[in-house]
Amino acid sequence: MKIADLPKNEKERLKTLFSYGILDTEHEKAFDDLTILASEICECPIAMISLVDAKRQWYKSRIGVDIDCTSRDVAFCAHAILQDEIFEVRDTMLDERFADNPLVTNSPHIRFYAGAPLKSPSGLNIGTICVASDRPKTLSSKQSKSLLTLATSVMSQLELKLQSTKLILANSYKESFLSNISHDVRTPLNAIIGLSDLLTKNVELAAQFPAVTENLSQIDLSGKQMLKTLNALLEVGKIDAGVLNLEITHSDPSDYIKFVVNNLMIKANEKSIKVDVQIANDIPKTVAIDEAKFGCVLSNIINNAIKFSHSNSKVIVSASVLNETLILKVVDSGIGIQTEKIPYLFNQFAQITGQSQNNEGSGLGLSITKGLVELMHGHIDVQSKNKVGTTVTVSLPYKNVPTPSSSNIQTKNIPDTTNILVVEDNKVNQMVIAALLGAIPVQFKIVGTGEEAVTFGTNADFDLVLMDIHLPGISGIEATRRLRANKVKIPILALTADVYRSSREKALFDSFLTKPIALDQLVDAISQNLLIQATT
Template sequence: MPHAPAPKLPAVSEARRLAALSSFDILDTEKESAYEDIVRIASYVCRAPISVVNLIDADRQWFKAEVGLGVRETPLDTSICAHAILEHDLLVIPDTTQDPRFAANPLVTGEPGLRFYAGALLKTADGLPLGTVCVLDTQPRTLDDDQIDTLRRLARQVMAQMELRRMLRQSQRRGDHLSRLLATAGHDLKAPLRSALYAMSKVRSGVSGEHAARLDDARTDLLSADQQLSRLLASTHADIAGGDAELGPVVLHEVFDALSSTWTRAAQRKRVALTIGRTGAIVRGHPLLLETVLGNALSNAVKYTPGGGAVTMLARSGDGKITIDIQDNGCGIPAEKVEELFSAFRQADPQAEGLGLGLWLIRQSAAAMHAEVEIHPGATGGTIFRLSLDAA
């Protein structure tokens, strides 16, 4: 059977994914030590000769950092990572020659003769896949649970680095709120840095020689970054005071359709029944901010709902308002924890994927639209997320 490239996401989702990737201004940038450290750590921890921070562009895969390849990009039609971004979380291929998607891939049948692949997704706060942190080998193999956990943690660290750089660029362009952005960016990096340090400490006990020395060097660099961020946070104040957005009529079903194309696939992978109701409502808001609010709320609902559960999103009108409810039957949020989780970089489950930005982004985006956000426990468990906007 001849080799076939990975299928693309639906057109709407792919356009949103590429727009999100473009917003980070990372493609074709120079090498940076923070990303180089990440691929070296991934390579050491997973005992893999090849490790890559990989971003999937429209027609190529581009490497922000790599170990063992010696190139910065390759065509998309032979990309294994292009298959990985179709997954919800992680793709592991123990033997590429035994997988019909990859058995005829020129990177498998020819040089460098890839036989093993494992990639953890790089995802935005609202779930758009941008690429992977991946490790590869020329021998069939697998990873243990600690190695898989470390790969996921390193993927979160890459996203934290990307978010920091984007925040700083936005601050420089606007010339305002620098302290706010630096403070939130610092919080963004603290948790992933400590996760990486913890993972490295676990692995360090089992290695020696040159690998141990390199791990020690990388750990020293991360400790230095952690200390610098502590000083940064001590000298700034996270006084969030977002401005108003330019508001206008938004056709709600267009936003619902875009979210359906993104989250139906993710829900199916988790065996979660996702229902998004039809609506003819028009609200006063901002389309991108509204999609951010609802996308992050759906992301949380799907993430925290177990397989076999259900998530619904429905809109209703009354008293000049449009109210959108997103209800799940997941783990729920204790009432006393709700306000805390609206802070930046907080998660209901600290071990869950993501950066803990979802509810913070929701509150900031909703405030810019003069919308109201509430979270309530469901009558039979789970959570009800409620957004109220003015009807247009």
């Protein structure tokens, strides 16, 4: 018996083999089907997809044999990987290299073998697809060509698995990176926006120190602008990663459109642009829609219209309904877009600015807008003429919901006896949440660890818990699980600067608040959860 020589490129060959991550994995139908084809085409009872590592040949797929691997020293495939074409042994008993091979003298008593090398794109043979029989045999020309074709198919399957694995890993790294960015940047923004917002609303401070209040307003505005940029980047990441979900709420579309427009009026006024809002009379008072994403879509489109309009011009924002579809239309008479450039508008980081040199911005707005519209099962259309103007039309389906009656309890009616447990380890965030809760007539206690949360939440009389997710020791998620295991039934609201939490984690909590948290948002969340608790 002759042991096969090692390939000259053995080190590189093994590195390539290991890169596929295929060794010692479960059987897969795609490979088994190719093995069956090899057996049938070559008319052999034994067929295998064999991968040759440093000491053995391992079978990813096999028929006609009961073992998963053999020593490389006795492997026919160790000889086959030294070839670029079919390696064929027509009668092992007549070949001194194999006549006394244990695989010949013992089960499975191989008398015939043919193997086609599995050649990687870099030209390295990592194994074979092979056939064998207990009788002497010769492959026909057609069978030989077919076996080589099957070898190519095996490598295609291996490449497909490799790319799929890389994509999954890349998405995992991407989501982890964006999750960390979300948390690490939102945490300081929570302090900047939260405290500056509270201070700018302080009437006594504004009266006594108007210049300070003006500076605080600029800090607040800058923080919110930074948050918008961060949100834009995160929205792109979430859309690409497939982790962005709809969060349907009951919204008054007319009021919300006016709210979005009002938020953009400072920029419009700077250019003396009139924004004319035209809302049809038949728009429902309340609809079921993802208000936040709806607002982001509308804000991006109106912002672009203002940005690329001439001074002293007009932007028309209209809204109408058709067959439970909200039709939003934004028309400007600005610089317009060349027809051939319109298809590229929605590419990430594209900045199509017509004849303007105003390229400020990240180029993410319209890419995000299109992604959000499609997520909401809607459609966006752009019509434009260079130097004439642009019309953007968005169609969004919605569901009618009954208009709330005036007898409903006010959402901000929080009893002054309410006692809240706050779980937050960050000292600055503790100061922010204390300032926010100080503006509400409630009592509260702040603790800094998940262990303390479990102790106080289980043994003290609280009406609601505000639970940070990232904590030293046990996380806010684990603390919540333990509180629920201890039969604590009060509302637990998650506080996090990470927008990439999974739906399974969100299901643990009664509400999920993303930092930075505005006072109105906090008040609404507390009042709604207390109301639900009182009625159950």
